[in-house]
Amino acid sequence: MERTATLRTLHPLAWWGWAIAIGIAVNTTTNPLLLLLIAAAMLLVVLARRSNAPWARSIRAYLVLAAVVIGVRMLFQIVIGAHSGTTVLFVLPEIPLPDWAAGIRLGGAVTAEALVRSGYDALRLAVLLFAVGAANALASPRQALRSVPAALYEVSVAVVVALNVAPQLIESGQRVHRARRLRGESAMSPRGGLELGLAVVADAIDRSLSLAAGMESRGFARTSRRTGEGGWLLIGSAVVATFGGFLLLSTSDRLLAFFVLAVGLVGTLAGLRRAGARLGVTRFRPPAWGWRETLTVSAAVLSAAIVLTAGVLDNAAVFPSTDPLVWPQLPLSLLAAVALVLAPLPLTIAATTVPDARDDRRVRELRPVAEVVR
């Protein structure tokens, strides 16, 4: 079980909301001190609150990915960067490419200003990736599937089926692979690989029929009514949202664009709700959304708001100058934004304190056998 006695799991969407809000904060700053502190805070939360499920280990991969992103960015900056600034660090031999190659010139003088500037930006991207990784590590994908809107129920069932069948198919592939040796054939040859693949697909297709028979006889979709409610609302909202995206690109009226986008979002949510009514399916143990979830997301949103406001009030603190080069500063108000990232830590501690009955010597025979043995 993912739940222990003293810790509570949060709704997977709460973790995603937390990570997205942090992502917004990260997007609106290039201050390396702030970025690194936010990343450290996220790492702390991940290490303290991840389960022992396989997806929780993915955070390592994201750390590596973040490092690679920074490395590649710096490499591009050094080789084909446009170098402004006066502090020349070193000079690479210059190779101009012919005209038809867009007039690109490789190498040349590498300046500290340009490197720092692109380093800040790369760091921001890396921390953004890390926020995504944190959400992936903390939110249980299976729980997330339980909380999709009812309108997408069938599609979510297909994903559940895929998640369950995948390990079974791997096992059947391994069995066929072993069996090939008994026939004296090697599965390592390209032909062997292809035949193995086909055998697995054939097995998968056979499975789908027995699965369908099982689903059908257990009442699949029998509550569905083809009312088609909410359909036009959904399509209309998608059109509005798309138009909002277009406005965002083509006009400088940011407010209008975000307003249109918001209308699209509200319309989509309402449409999904109405479309979901065509299924009378209930859910067993759906993940619950409570005050802890609300507070977690609110804390992260507040953190983003602090960074945004700080950017308006004190631009130099949030976007430290790179030309001329100055040492970045970190005002106290931004430290509050970092502290808010840590909000899930206290929020995931179970509130009720139950006395430990192990210390109670009065009625020993009530203790569970497992406890006594230990």
Added chain:
Amino acid sequence: MITLDQVGFRYPDAVRPTLDQVSFHIAEGDLCLVIGGTGSGKSTLLGAINALVPHFTGGRLTGRVLVDGRNTAHFRPRDLAEVVGYVGQDPLRGFVTDTVTDEIAYGMEQLGLAPSAMRKRIEETLDLLGIAELRERALIELSGGQQQRVAIASVLAARPQVLVLDEPTSALDPTAAADVLAAITTIVHEVGLTVVLAEHRLERVMHAADTVAWLPGDGRVVCGPPAEVLGESNLTPPLVGLAHALGWTQVPLSVREARRRVLAEGILPTPPAPTPEPSGAPVLIAAGITVRYGELTAVSNVDLTLRAGEITTLLGRNGSGKSSLLWALQGALSHAGTVDVAGQDPAGLPAAQARRLVSLVPQTAADLLYLSSVGAECDRSDRDSDAAAGTTASLLARLGVQVEADRDPRDLSEGQRLALVLAIQLSAEPSVLLLDEPTRGLDYQAKAELARMVSELAEAGLAVLVSTHDVEFAATIGHHTVLMAEGELIAEGPTGELLASSVAYAPQLAKVFAPAVVLTVADVIAGLS
């Protein structure tokens, strides 16, 4: 509860109807055992009860099928979910979710039950099937028997009045099968559900059946009291064979019944002469075979000799290391110890040469087939074994199986598939043949055919080792028997003596005639004449 009235059914492209003018009635609370060979239409009959036939399969249904007063023509299978629960052959293939509780909840979610009611029903169903401790386990980690019980629980949670089970034990080993059948008997006796069960391990369930529906394979269904219908049928579990041999019209449904009647009538067949000491030349000599999986030692220091022309049967409960021993003998599994076949050890040879010494037919024989037609499989096998073209096909014919070359191996019956795999493995002309649990999923006829094939191969000089749970099959073919427990050989000896003296592995007839060592119907006939 269930009434079939002049029911006929024909699949879309079939020549003749699968069901023809079938009429019978199953009373509420009965356990109806549906019997018949492979392809006789058992699944079709069961599907008709929960409307999968014809709504899911297509085809033309005539007549009326009434379940609890509902005509299946007007109800889709999903509309019958809380009237009929349907469980298929391989439980893992029917699971939609990944954990036990979720799977049991799935059906109730479809019916739109309130979540608070679900929790209670889940607990009740878990207790009913004795799987409460599996509650949060992942389905893929469970044993076959546990999985099948979860599958039964997941349809029972919808509280149906009828439970339809299509060969629920065919993909299971006997221990797991016994678990599942015990659970089914509980459901019949404790809950009072009407159960329709297709099953080919008749000896385990026939004593519990109220009625038997026999499908001879020509579209008819013969339905009636078990003792009569079984006597009429062409299926031959040992007690039915005994009844045929002794000319009884009422088939005894249990060993106890048979023994009483035999004692009352004073029937005492003379036991066959004890099998002579093994005389064939040793072909495979294994010494000190040990197989280890991490901390677990699956096979521990096993010495074994297989002789030409002799069939050795390997018995032991699940997990006693039988399969690991077979794979190690073939050289396809890392092990300690030596195997000597004509001076060579298959473990040290490339796969293509190892199978010329020792050939193994694994438990899931179908894994060896991956091409799209029987003809292509035979051609490939000839090439793999460097045999003359047509060798495999003629081997298949010699095994007595006629299959068109353009058939897809996936569409063959279990017995035909096994014969094809056997032919492929024999095309390499091995001197030792290893069979792992070959009777799984076979009906009585296919089992008898397999026994004939294996005996003929042994007569032709092959050394054969058969690992099996099926004591009746072991009694029929075995010359020599080896018992395994916890990775070690614990007993060895002539099949007759060893089986008759065992409590756990005695065939039914040995129990009927004890202390006389009579194992098979053939022994009875020989002993009485």
Added chain:
Amino acid sequence: MNTTPRLSATLRSRISLVVAAVAGLLAFCWPLLLTPGAGVSARLAPQVFAGVLVMVLAVVLTELSAAQLDAKTLAMLGVLAAVGTILRPLGAGTAGFELVFFVIIVAGRAYGAGFGFILGALTLFTSALITSGAGPWLPYQMLAAGFVGLFAGLLPRARGAAELVLLAGYGMVSAFAYGWLMDFSFWPFALGDGTQLSFDAALGPWQNLQRFFWYNLATSMGWNLGRAITNAVLIALLGTPLLRLLRRSGRRAELVQPAIAAPTAE
């Protein structure tokens, strides 16, 4: 072809697909449309559009599944998405040796455009769940893979060798289209500004396309070409047997209208 599982397309599900195509085009080609001084920065745009695409995908998948997604189609979608999910990590790391698209293309061809779209989107989604690869790029990948499957289902009629050539050609084209669209939409985001190949809204579409061309040639040509060759080779080698498998099971799974004789007089 009268093989099920095939989704019967309602008018509304078709319209929703058109909307998705327009939204997708906007999301993938935004660097061409971004005007200097617009309400969104080049770095933020792909993230905002990821949100828009999530909405659009929810709408399309709702509409497609409301258009009669029966148990057989759903089970087939599930197992094929599982096959794709297993194949995807097999190719990871080796330049462009991506095996997923082949399954999506052949299944889209066998079972139709609607099926192809859902399969493409679901395969990438499932794979992201298993490999913890969910992020702002996921809606882009889902939509692009969905359209790979969709257009595979809309290819003209052909049989035998002609069909294989058609599919293999489509496999190559779609591999490049997928790669370019994905790279293009994330190019300004991934490279940042301040290099000679960076996106710069002030330069106008033509010069930006030139810059992207060289950037893509340098960084992703191997992947795109590898993906295209993988698709074509796999379709050439496995297309025929796989199509036969899918169509055969399509026939077996076909929901023949059951013929039930009128009840005899009581």
